[in-house]
Amino acid sequence: MHKVYIKTFGCQMNEYDSERMAGILSGAGYTITQDEHDADYIIVNTCSVRQHAEERAISFIGAASKKHKVIVAGCMAQRLQDDIIKRFPGVKAVVGTFNFAKIAEIIKEEKRRVYAGEEQTDVFNIRPKKEGEIRGFTTVMQGCDNFCSYCIVPYVRGRERSRDKDSILEELGEMGKMGYKEVMLLGQNVNSYFDRKNSVNFSGLLREAVKVDGIKRIKFMTSHPKDLSDELIETVAAEPKLARHFHLPLQSGSDRVLKLMNRKYTAGHFMGRVEKIRELIPGCSITTDILVGFSGEEDADFLQTVQMAEKIKFDAAYIFKYSVRKGTAGEKMEDSVNEKVKLERLNNILELQKKISENMASANIGREMDAIICAPGRADRGLLEAVTDTNKTVLIPAGSGKIGDTVRVRVTGARRVMLEGEVI
């Protein structure tokens, strides 16, 4: 039977979609290979969120499609559709974000065309999982209604759809039986999850999810600051199985720029959410996304972002410079910040955040926390990697336990953002 290699660009949602495609194809008799040179078909699961991500995918497709049958899937496939077919003669099919569930039929059909029609109704019920895994994902909602002016996601992933609570709990139950210990619940904006049939919001879902046997820790991503309720923070505070971690994208510390970005909150509101988290969940880690150089961002606005980062002290931040995405509201705004200034601002805040992240990691030295052993040390086989309940990686000596065990760890050191520890 044919061998398929899947190359994934982008976020965890894409990683999860790739897992789902791999599961569908294995079920249909294809072999999933980790060696692209050995593959009959290469599926490229693309990301459109930044220009750079698209450029990397395009360069990969260009090279791969000279030697292999290539199928382009994901957000860039949804956005560019026919343009990809026209540009790359070696591309056999283009599969949009609503059509990946048909991937086995698409390969079999061998028609050189775009599949970007209506969503399949069963997309939430594709649940391929691997034996022997400790950490996994599942989707609780898809799409986004927020239309931040820089973001392509609502156009390529569609409007928000929340998954039925019972289907999520059933899948978690299956994962628990298979040996998964930690599950990340995914959605573009999990805070606005709402199961209409059962009248359950995200906090309600979490309160039920923690009761599932076998699963020791539940994480979620991403939270929109405007929708982060007291109830959700209180739920995380009350449930030991929920990771003490929020990924809360700030994007800018300037109210003027936040308005231009259509983020629908102010810097003051964001700060209030951070204070509430730290009041109710001491030691909770908070990570963020920051976008510098957005259209209209002046020095004073950037300074406010720097001041917010200094004041809040995020454990980690994913920081990018703005590039216009075609088809978004941002395309109609004047991209007023020149590249040199964007780059200066980017380097400036990256440097600052690096120090903050290292200090935040070092502040854990001497603390005790629960960690799940998840893998052998990547750089050093004499170590094991464990993940703490604050979502930090801690390296512990090999022999401290086996993969999947929960251990109590005392942090003894920090290597940049990674921790070192011993089991107590």
Ligand code: SF4
């Ligand atoms: S909340 Fe904004 S940034 Fe996040 S996916 Fe939706 S539109 Fe994009």
